[in-house]
Amino acid sequence: MLRAYRSAVDTGDTARAEALVAWLGGQPHVAAAAKRSAGIKGDLDHFGAMGALQGLLVVLRDAGHPGLLVVLDEVETLQRMRGDVRDKALNAMRQLIDEVDAGRFPGLYLLITGTPAFFEGPSGISRLPPLAGRLRVDFDTDPRFDNPRAVQIRLRGFDHDSLVELGQRVRDLYAEGSTQGDRIRTLVDDDYLGLLADAVAGSLGGQVGIAPRVFLKKLVGDVLDRVDQFDDFDPRQHYQLTVSSGELTDVERNLAQPARAGDIDLEL
Known part of the structure; x- marks a missing residue:
């Protein structure tokens, strides 16, 4: 499969390469000619996918890579699926x-992310008791003492200090890759990051927990890029934060412009 894909890419056979990628992604109705060129038959099912994953890990190991990180992100979306589809997905998980856990995939690190509703609510992992038993963690204790080695880790929301810390790390990474690193660290110092964090959170109704996306967007696109490109740009003098409604998500927009009781039309 990998040899056939590499051959298709090298020869510029885009259609065959895309067909092989589609087959590897579990897509049905892949052209028979493309599958014949790779020596494969039929569609990729659960068992075939697990075998392909094992083979990929071997290839990565032999190529000198330490392993593979697989992220199953936003698994809470399973809750909106049809019951039988959801149950099948939970069992596959x-x-x-x-x-x-049995060691079938050496070098694989599996990360599953989801909302508390998925891990604790009635439409999530609790629908499959064996899965719930494997992932259940008691979060009734003080969050300060959460066990980072547990099978499930609780992510606490951002506060002002953690938002500033995030800004520090992004600024330092940006500065390391820039010829203006010293100037960036001087003009975008920790005090300025604190001011920007306060301004962004204030534009979102004081909800620091939902501010990281907008904060990073403004920090990189409006501040760091300009300090990097313009020698006379000083963010304290030449930049004032503006957040338009069009650049916010629905949640952010609702918090930035909270509705008043008088704004709601009632049918009387």
């Missing part, structure tokens, strides 16, 4: 976790 349980099987994958068991096989990773």
Whole structure:
């Protein structure tokens, strides 16, 4: 499969390369000619996918890579699926976790992210007791003492200090890759990051927990890029934060412009 894909890419056969990628992604109705060129038959099912994952890990290991990180992001979306589809997906997740734990996939790190509703609510992992038992963690204790080695880790929301710390790390990474590193660290110092964090949170109704996306967008695009490109740009003198409604998500927009009781039309 990998040899056939590499051959298709090298020869400029885009259609065959895309067909092989589609097959690897589990897509049905892949052209028979493309599959024949790779020596594969039929569609990729659960068992074939697990075998392909094992093979990929071997290739990565032999190529000198330490392993593979697989992220199953926003798994809470399963809650909106049809019941039978959701149950099948939950069982597949349980099987994958068991096989990773059994050592079938050496070098694989599996990360699953989701909202508390998925891990604790009635439409999430609780629908499959074996999966719930594997992932259940008691979060009734003080968050300060959460066990980072537990199978499930609780992510606390951002506060002002953690938002500033995020800005510090992004600024330092940006400065390391810039010829203006010293100037960036001087003009965008920790005090300025604190001022920017306050301004962004204030534009979102004081909700610091939802501010990181807008904060990083403004920090990089409006501040760091300009300090890097313009020798006479000083963010304290030449930049004033503006956040338009069009650049916010629905949640951010609602918090930035909270509705008043008098703004709601009632049918009387």
